[in-house]
Amino acid sequence: MKGLMSGTSSEFSKLIMKKKYIVLVILGAAVCFLRLGGTMLISALSQGEIVIKSSLVLSMLGFTTDILVPLIVFMAVTDLFASEIQEDSFKAALMRPLSRFKVMTSKVLAVFFLGAVTMLVMFAACLIIQLISGRGFVGAAQGLLIYCVDIIPVFALICMALFINMTAKGPTLSMLICIAVYIFFKYLNLYVSPLGQMIFTAYSQWHKILVGATLPFGALISNLGIWLGSVLILYTASYIMFERKDF
Amino acid sequence: MNVVEINNLTKLYKNGRGVRNVNFSVEQGDIMGLLGPNGSGKTTVMKAMLNLVNSSGSIRIFGLDLKDGFEEIMSKTGALIEAPAIYKDMSAQKNIELHVAPYGGDFKERIERALRMVHLYDYKNDKAGKFSLGMKQRLGLAIAFVTEPDFIILDEPVNGLDIEGVVEIREIIKRLNAERGVTFLISSHIASEIEKTCNKAAVMYEGEIISRTTVEDALRLHPSMEDYFLDVVKDKRGEVCI
Numbered sequence: 072m073k074g075l076m077s078g079t080s081s082e083f084s085k086l087i088m089k090k091k092y093i094v095l096v097i098l099g100a101a102v103c104f105l106r107l108g109g110t111m112l113i114s115a116l117s118q119g120e121i122v123i124k125s126s127l128v129l130s131m132l133g134f135t136t137d138i139l140v141p142l143i144v145f146m147a148v149t150d151l152f153a154s155e156i157q158e159d160s161f162k163a164a165l166m167r168p169l170s171r172f173k174v175m176t177s178k179v180l181a182v183f184f185l186g187a188v189t190m191l192v193m194f195a196a197c198l199i200i201q202l203i204s205g206r207g208f209v210g211a212a213q214g215l216l217i218y219c220v221d222i223i224p225v226f227a228l229i230c231m232a233l234f235i236n237m238t239a240k241g242p243t244l245s246m247l248i249c250i251a252v253y254i255f256f257k258y259l260n261l262y263v264s265p266l267g268q269m270i271f272t273a274y275s276q277w278h279k280i281l282v283g284a285t286l287p288f289g290a291l292i293s294n295l296g297i298w299l300g301s302v303l304i305l306y307t308a309s310y311i312m313f314e315r316k317d318f
Numbered sequence: 319m320n321v322v323e324i325n326n327l328t329k330l331y332k333n334g335r336g337v338r339n340v341n342f343s344v345e346q347g348d349i350m351g352l353l354g355p356n357g358s359g360k361t362t363v364m365k366a367m368l369n370l371v372n373s374s375g376s377i378r379i380f381g382l383d384l385k386d387g388f389e390e391i392m393s394k395t396g397a398l399i400e401a402p403a404i405y406k407d408m409s410a411q412k413n414i415e416l417h418v419a420p421y422g423g424d425f426k427e428r429i430e431r432a433l434r435m436v437h438l439y440d441y442k443n444d445k446a447g448k449f450s451l452g453m454k455q456r457l458g459l460a461i462a463f464v465t466e467p468d469f470i471i472l473d474e475p476v477n478g479l480d481i482e483g484v485v486e487i488r489e490i491i492k493r494l495n496a497e498r499g500v501t502f503l504i505s506s507h508i509a510s511e512i513e514k515t516c517n518k519a520a521v522m523y524e525g526e527i528i529s530r531t532t533v534e535d536a537l538r539l540h541p542s543m544e545d546y547f548l549d550v551v552k553d554k555r556g557e558v559c560i
Contacts, residue, residue, distance in 0.1 A: 078420055085405065171369075
């Protein structure tokens with residue numbers, strides 16, 4: 072356990088040392104500003120007749136969970152797997168007193184923490200901007216709960232990216248496939264509803280079934296089961312491939 | 319007591335190259351050299367010993383099976399394989415810090431000592447990606463030495479080093495062996511390097527170990543390890559005409 076924790080900490084520190092993640096989060100916060108600017112512009116153009124008072128924290132949720140966080144975790148998985156394999160630095164992680172299972176798990180956990188941190192930073196940024204704009208704490212408490220709940224399904228996306236990284240050759244191809252598969256499943260969910268609901272990408276906004284849910288208990292368990300099943304299948308398949316890989 | 323025992327190690331790549339039925343052991347306190355031309359399988363043997371490649375046969379290190387006791391084995395083993403595995407966008411110090419993280423404990427002094435040992439202390443905050451080949455090799459050696467392991471695997475350790483660097487690394491290996499009884503397995507395609515550094519040697523050729531000896535015995539019958547090597551491999555590839 073100690074080895075796994077220290078491994079996760081090492082991998083996480085590797086990720087946060089890369090400036091691109093900080094830049095992406097700053098860009099995410101900038102989108103909050105743009106959204107706020109947009110609502111103020113609408114209000115100004117309508118000479119105060121249209122005033123949008125919705126919570127910025129909640130209105131930015133879709134952008135954060137469907138675009139920003141998936142992009143960041145795909146990049147992070149690709150950095151820690153395909154890129155390191157290509158640069159031949161993966162051996163460094165394997166030549167420490169950690170089993171391959173722990174090496175892979177520590178990397179996955181590091182990416183998950185990065186996703187979680189991104190979610191919380193975005194929540195904080197939205198809340199700060201919301202406060203500055205004089206909207207107060209509208210939806211803040213519920214927003215925090217929702218952001219925390221929506222972190223969990225990110226794990227399935229990480230497992231998907233992990234599986235792709237184990238099969239694709241090279242970081243660029245891995246990243247492109249991650250994005251393409253994610254978009255494909257997202258559209259599948261939008262247009263082929265019965266099939267789309269059976270794929271883990273349908274649950275990127277988990278709060279819809281968990282926070283104030285009106286979903287029957289059976290359906291809730293079914294959704295959780297599909298998500299958990301996807302995670303287990305993708306993680307196990309990735310581990311089998313990782314265990315057989317030569318470095 | 320044997321630190322390493324390898325029986326029937328076989329690893330074949332898709333192109334048919336690799337190693338076949340490799341058997342050898344390394345006794346505690348030995349500096350064992352693996353001598354062989356490029357592509358003879360030295361690196362593959364070392365990678366198999368670190369579980370970097372999947373192989374068949376038995377590998378026991380410190381009396382433990384490699385697969386079952388990997389974590390315990392690696393806690394007492396240091397290694398440098400091929401080009402050093404380093405993170406190019408991190409400093410030399412950060413690279414070593416990342417390596418020692420799973421070991422636990424305070425490594426501050428040991429990191430400083432390792433960096434001074436390989437003359438990289440003044441460059442500790444420089445990005446490893448900007449290092450020359452020799453400096454990267456020194457950093458790889460610092461990573462191998464920093465945890466003060468009982469057994470060290472070095473694959474072509476003097477690759478890319480200048481003359482002074484070669485001599486320094488040789489002295490470090492000998493000193494660690496004499497003072498702390500560290501066991502070494504070193505590969506090289508340069509016979510004179512094995513002659514100057516090791517007390518035992520095994521010759522690898524086309525994926526097989528074709529000869530094992532002490533350096534002393536080899537030099538009793540041959541003027542140099544180079545002549546010993548040529549004598550041993552001549553049956554395999556014929557006389558070398560110059």
